[in-house]
Amino acid sequence: MTSSKTVFTMSGGRVNLDRRPVLRGIDLSVEPGEAVAVLGANGSGKSTLIRALLGLIPLSGGETLLYDRPPARFREWWRIGYVPQRLSVGGGVPTTIREIVASGRIARQRRLRPTSAADREATGRALAAVGLAHRASDPVQALSGGQQQRVLIARALAGEPDTFVMDEPTAGVDSESQKLLAETLSVLVEQGKTVLLVAHELGPLEPLITRAVVLRDGYVCHDGPPPHAVGTHALPGHDHVHPHAEEEPVSPLDWRPIS
Amino acid sequence: MIELLQFDFMRRALIAALLVGLVAPAIGTFMVQRRLALLGDGIGHVALTGVALGFLTGTAPVLTAVLVSVLGAVAIELVRARGRTSGDVALALLFYGGIAGGVLLISLAPGGSNATLTSYLFGSISSVPVEDVWVIGLLAAAVLGVLVVFGRELYVLSQDEEVARASGLPVRFLSLLIAVTAALTVVIAMRVVGLLLVSALMVVPVATSQQLTRGFTSTMLLSMLFGMISTVGGLTSSFYVEVPPGAVIVIVALTGFVLALGLGRFIRRSRPQESTP
Ligand SMILES: Nc1ncnc2c1ncn2[C@@H]1O[C@H](COP(=O)(O)OP(=O)(O)OP(=O)(O)O)[C@@H](O)[C@H]1O
Ligand SMILES: [Mg+2]
Numbered sequence: 130m131t132s133s134k135t136v137f138t139m140s141g142g143r144v145n146l147d148r149r150p151v152l153r154g155i156d157l158s159v160e161p162g163e164a165v166a167v168l169g170a171n172g173s174g175k176s177t178l179i180r181a182l183l184g185l186i187p188l189s190g191g192e193t194l195l196y197d198r199p200p201a202r203f204r205e206w207w208r209i210g211y212v213p214q215r216l217s218v219g220g221g222v223p224t225t226i227r228e229i230v231a232s233g234r235i236a237r238q239r240r241l242r243p244t245s246a247a248d249r250e251a252t253g254r255a256l257a258a259v260g261l262a263h264r265a266s267d268p269v270q271a272l273s274g275g276q277q278q279r280v281l282i283a284r285a286l287a288g289e290p291d292t293f294v295m296d297e298p299t300a301g302v303d304s305e306s307q308k309l310l311a312e313t314l315s316v317l318v319e320q321g322k323t324v325l326l327v328a329h330e331l332g333p334l335e336p337l338i339t340r341a342v343v344l345r346d347g348y349v350c351h352d353g354p355p356p357h358a359v360g361t362h363a364l365p366g367h368d369h370v371h372p373h374a375e376e377e378p379v380s381p382l383d384w385r386p387i388s
Numbered sequence: 389m390i391e392l393l394q395f396d397f398m399r400r401a402l403i404a405a406l407l408v409g410l411v412a413p414a415i416g417t418f419m420v421q422r423r424l425a426l427l428g429d430g431i432g433h434v435a436l437t438g439v440a441l442g443f444l445t446g447t448a449p450v451l452t453a454v455l456v457s458v459l460g461a462v463a464i465e466l467v468r469a470r471g472r473t474s475g476d477v478a479l480a481l482l483f484y485g486g487i488a489g490g491v492l493l494i495s496l497a498p499g500g501s502n503a504t505l506t507s508y509l510f511g512s513i514s515s516v517p518v519e520d521v522w523v524i525g526l527l528a529a530a531v532l533g534v535l536v537v538f539g540r541e542l543y544v545l546s547q548d549e550e551v552a553r554a555s556g557l558p559v560r561f562l563s564l565l566i567a568v569t570a571a572l573t574v575v576i577a578m579r580v581v582g583l584l585l586v587s588a589l590m591v592v593p594v595a596t597s598q599q600l601t602r603g604f605t606s607t608m609l610l611s612m613l614f615g616m617i618s619t620v621g622g623l624t625s626s627f628y629v630e631v632p633p634g635a636v637i638v639i640v641a642l643t644g645f646v647l648a649l650g651l652g653r654f655i656r657r658s659r660p661q662e663s664t665p
Binding site for chain 2: 180183184185203204206207209211213215218219220221222223224225228229232235236238240241266267268284288294
C-alpha cells in the first residue's frame with residue numbers, strides 16, 4: 130500500500146506572497162513512512178511551505194513534486210489527508226461534526242455513488258480516534274477551538290490517506306487529546322503511513338517524530354534528527370510566542386480555546 | 389384553496405411559486421455558507437440588463453435574462469476568485485452597471501419605458517405565461533440536478549476551499565457552478581418576487597431553518613420547506629387580499645424567521661446541556 134515513490138520532493142522552492150519572498154530556496158524531500166516535524170517561529174513560512182508542497186500556492190521558482198508528479202497533474206488525492214491551520218470551522222450555516230468528518234471521504238467517493246458502508250465505518254473510527262464520537266450530531270460551531278481542531282484531524286483520518294499533512298494539529302488541543310492524537314499517529318506510522326506536521330511544541334508527539342525540519346526566514350536551517358534533548362525552545366529562531374496567545378504568554382498546560 | 393385551482397393563471401402561478409420556493413433556498417444554503425448572501429442581489433441587478441435586452445431585440449426577456457445573468461455571475465465569480473481587496477468595489481460597479489444598462493436599453497426599445505421593467509423589478513406572478521412556466525420548470529430541474537450530482541463536492545468546497553483543492557476537487561469549476569446555478573435561480577425567481585426581492589427567497593428561509601437545525605443537510609431541506617410555504621402562502625393570501633404577491637411572499641418568509649428565532653431560543657434552552665469530555 131505504500132509505494133516507493135518519494136512523497137514530497139521540493140528543489141529550490143521559492144514562494145513570494147504579496148511580492149515579498151517567504152520561501153527563498155527550499156530543498157526538501159520526504160520518503161514514505163517518515164514522520165517529519167516542521168518547526169520554526171511564527172511567520173517563518175511553515176504554513177507556506179506546506180501549502181506549496183501540496184500545490185495550493187504556486188512557486189515563483191524551483192519545482193515541487195507530489196508522489197513524483199507536479200501537483201497540477203497529480204490525480205491520487207485520496208493519498209493525501211490535509212489538516213489546515215484554522216481558527217474556526219464551519220461558516221454561515223450550522224453543520225454537524227459527523228457531516229464535516231464524513232466529508233473527508235470525498236477523494237474516495239464517486240459522483241452519484243451513495244455513501245457506502247466503508248465510508249460510514251471510516252467516519253465512525255475517525256470520530257472515535259479524536260474522542261468526539263459521542264458528540265457526532267452536535268453542530269461544530271458549538272465546540273471550543275481545541276475541539277474544532279480535533280474535528281479537522283478526524284476529517285483527515287476519515288479519508289484513510291497514505292500521507293498526513295497537518296498544520297499545527299496540536300494548537301489549542303489539551304494534553305489528553307494530544308496524547309490520543311500521538312497514539313493514533315504512531316499506529317499509522319507503524320503501518321507505513323507518512324506524516325508531515327507543523328508544531329510549536331512537539332509534546333507527546335515527540336517519540337514518533339523521526340526527523341525535524343526547522344525553518345528560519347524562508348530557509349531550512351536544520352534538517353535532521355529531532356532535537357530531543359534540547360527541546361524546541363532551544364532551537365534557533367524560536368521566539369517563545371505561543372501561536373495563538375495574543376495578550377499574555379500561556380503555558381502548554383494552561384489550555385484555553387483559540388479564537 | 390380549491391377555488392384557486394379553477395383559474396388557469398392561478399394554477400400557473402402556483403406551479404411557479406412552488407418551484408421557486410423549492411429551488412431558491414437550496415442554492416441559497418451554499419451561498420449563505422460561503423458568506424455570499426448578497427450574490428443573489430448582485431446577479432439580480434445584472435439580470436435587469438438582460439430583461440431590457442430581450443425587449444430591445446424582441447426576444448423572450450426570460451431567455452436574455454438567463455444569458456446576461458449567467459455572464460454576470462461568471463464575471464462576479466472570477467473577480468471574487470482573484471481575491472483582491474478591490475473585489476467588492478468591482479462587484480459594486482457591476483451592480484450599478486446592471487441597473488443603468490437595464491434602464492438605458494429599455495428606453496431604446498420600441499415602446500419600452502421604465503414601467504415595462506417594473507413587473508420584473510417587483511414580480512408579476514399572476515401574469516406568468518405558459519411558456520415561462522415551462523422555462524421555470526426546466527431551470528428548476530437543472531438547478532436541482534446540479535445539487536444532486538455535485539452536492540457532496542459543493543459541501544466540501546463551501547466548508548474550506550483549500551481542503552477542497554487538496555482533495556483533488558475541481559475548485560474553479562465548482563465555484564463557477566455555484567455562480568451559474570445562482571444566476572439561473574435568480575431568473576426563475578424574477579417572475580415570482582421580482583429582481584429586487586430575489587435574494588430574500590435565497591437567504592431568509594435559510595436563516596429561518598438555521599434557528600432550528602444542527603446540520604447542513606437538515607438546514608437545506610427545512611429551508612426548502614420554508615421556501616415553499618412562503619411562496620405558496622404569500623401567493624394564496626394575495627389572491628384574497630388585493631396586495632402584490634412578491635411583497636407578501638417576502639413578508640411571510642420574514643414572519644417565519646421571527647417565529648423561528650423565538651422557537652429556536654426556546655428549544656436550545658430546554659435542551660439538556662451536553663457534557664464535554
Ligand atoms: N496571504 C498572504 N499574503 C501575504 N503575505 C502572507 C500571506 N500569508 C502569509 N504571509 C506572510 O508569509 C510569512 C510566512 O507565513 P506563514 O503562514 O507561512 O508562517 P508560519 O510559519 O506558518 O507562522 P505561524 O507559526 O504563525 O503559523 C509571514 O511573514 C506572513 O506575513
Ligand atoms: Mg502557520
